[in-house]
Amino acid sequence: MAPRNPSAAAPMARYSGIAMLLHWLLALALACVFCVGLYMADLPFSPQRLKLYNWHKWAGMTILGLSALRLLWRLTHEPPPLPTAVESAMPAWQRAAHHGTHHLLYLLFFAVPLVGWAYSSAAGFPVVLFGVLPLPDFISPDKGLADLIKPWHKLSAFALAALVVLHVAAALKHQWIDRDRLINRMLPGRD
Amino acid sequence: MRFLKPLSLAASLSLAGLLGATAAHAEQKLVPAQSEIVFVSKQMGVPVEGHFKKFDAQIAFDPAKPETSKIALSVDIASATLGVPETDAELPKAPWFNTAKFPQATFQSTSAKALGGGKFEVAGQLTLKGATVPVTIPVTLTQSGATTTAAGTLPLKRLAFKIGEGEWADTSMVADEVQVKFKFALTGVGKL
Numbered sequence: 001m002a003p004r005n006p007s008a009a010a011p012m013a014r015y016s017g018i019a020m021l022l023h024w025l026l027a028l029a030l031a032c033v034f035c036v037g038l039y040m041a042d043l044p045f046s047p048q049r050l051k052l053y054n055w056h057k058w059a060g061m062t063i064l065g066l067s068a069l070r071l072l073w074r075l076t077h078e079p080p081p082l083p084t085a086v087e088s089a090m091p092a093w094q095r096a097a098h099h100g101t102h103h104l105l106y107l108l109f110f111a112v113p114l115v116g117w118a119y120s121s122a123a124g125f126p127v128v129l130f131g132v133l134p135l136p137d138f139i140s141p142d143k144g145l146a147d148l149i150k151p152w153h154k155l156s157a158f159a160l161a162a163l164v165v166l167h168v169a170a171a172l173k174h175q176w177i178d179r180d181r182l183i184n185r186m187l188p189g190r191d
Numbered sequence: 192m193r194f195l196k197p198l199s200l201a202a203s204l205s206l207a208g209l210l211g212a213t214a215a216h217a218e219q220k221l222v223p224a225q226s227e228i229v230f231v232s233k234q235m236g237v238p239v240e241g242h243f244k245k246f247d248a249q250i251a252f253d254p255a256k257p258e259t260s261k262i263a264l265s266v267d268i269a270s271a272t273l274g275v276p277e278t279d280a281e282l283p284k285a286p287w288f289n290t291a292k293f294p295q296a297t298f299q300s301t302s303a304k305a306l307g308g309g310k311f312e313v314a315g316q317l318t319l320k321g322a323t324v325p326v327t328i329p330v331t332l333t334q335s336g337a338t339t340t341a342a343g344t345l346p347l348k349r350l351a352f353k354i355g356e357g358e359w360a361d362t363s364m365v366a367d368e369v370q371v372k373f374k375f376a377l378t379g380v381g382k383l
Contacts, residue, residue: 045281047364054235124239124274131236143274 012184013080020186022070026063026109027164033059034161041154057120057127061135064113071106079185086180101167108160116153122146218379221248222338225376228266232349233366245270248375252303254332254383257311262300269294286356293320298328309333309383319352332383339380345371 015023033056040052081087087095120127121137123146128134139145174182228243245267252260269290271282283290300315314327330343348367349355355365 045277047358047361050234050364054237125237128236134236 012083012181014185015079016077017188018073019077019079020188022066022073023186026066026070029059029063030160030164033063034157037157054131057116058130060113060116061127061129064110067109086182089178101163101170105160105163105167108156108163112153112156112160115149115156119146119149119153122149219250219252220378221250222376222378223247225338227374229372231370231372235364239273241271241273243267243270244272250377252380254381257303257305260300260303262298262313262315264298266296267294268296286359287354289320320354322352324351334383337378339377340374341377342374347371
């Protein structure tokens with residue numbers, strides 16, 4: 001049967017193995033840290049809450065570190081360009097949204113944990129990674145500043161979540177509506 | 192009320208007698224505004240600092256004869272604060288300080304000795320949340336003008352006093368050791 005999409009016959013250039021690994025690892029980590037954050041915020045004062053708050057911070061710092069590695073990799077390893085057929089099938093606003101979403105995602109990968117870290121420091125709770133490695137306070141304890149920063153961690157986290165939903169929706173649109181197999185770029189395998 | 196004057200005179204005379212007041216010990220006072228009692232606990236590795244806002248001390252200390260000294264400290268437990276309203280609301284509860292039942296913590300010295308160089312060791316009984324434990328407190332004295340500052344750190348095991356009971360007894364959540372850092376500004380102490 002002749003393929004519906006002429007580009008389906010051409011091999012799909014993929015992302016590097018490292019890029020794929022970091023993508024899926026961080027996708028999972030971000031989903032988990034977001035859910036823990038949502039759940040823990042409503043808990044009553046208890047050892048369970050203390051534990052979850054600290055796990056959330058450790059996960060956030062690990063994500064920050066991995067995101068730095070990811071950015072470094074991204075800047076030194078050009079991702080595969082969109083196949084011409086796929087690109088020409090996308091209206092200008094969609095191409096802008098494609099690039100814009102990815103740029104904003106990268107921005108928030110750093111903004112969200114950095115704001116969280118700043119809030120923790122300002123609130124007087126330095127981050128001690130895995131309970132053993134004290135991280136520096138870039139912000140000194142300051143109640144007023146803590147109150148100012150507090151809503152921004154939640155807001156930026158929700159913005160990141162919204163962009164993730166958009167990103168997933170767009171990927172599924174390419175997969176189920178356009179049927180251009182774009183998702184294969186981020187999946188291991190051979191064409 | 193005529194009887195109050197002789198009564199208060201008798202009271203202060205007996206207090207002076209209790210403290211073994213001599214010329215060397217006369218009029219020694221704590222300056223609360225320049226003093227502090229800070230405690231630092233570790234919550235999953237994170238240092239969390241609190242302090243007591245109200246405390247008082249009766250001091251009779253002679254640097255030349257430290258073994259004659261008598262130090263009595265009394266701390267208002269309800270004045271404890273960690274600076275976070277939500278956590279402060281937990282402190283007076285039964286699993287923590289149980290402030291309603293044990294409103295004061297006290298220290299009564301039993302002996303003191305000089306170690307040289309302004310360093311002293313004060314031994315005594317510490318009573319906290321109803322438990323009395325013998326402690327030896329290292330104290331360093333420094334003098335500036337009329338003020339003598341007595342400072343030191345006493346590590347305490349919170350579980351020995353049942354502070355943080357039940358679900359909070361888990362030392363991986365809140366470490367057993369709590370550092371109590373004190374700084375007392377005193378007036379009327381003789382030359383070191």
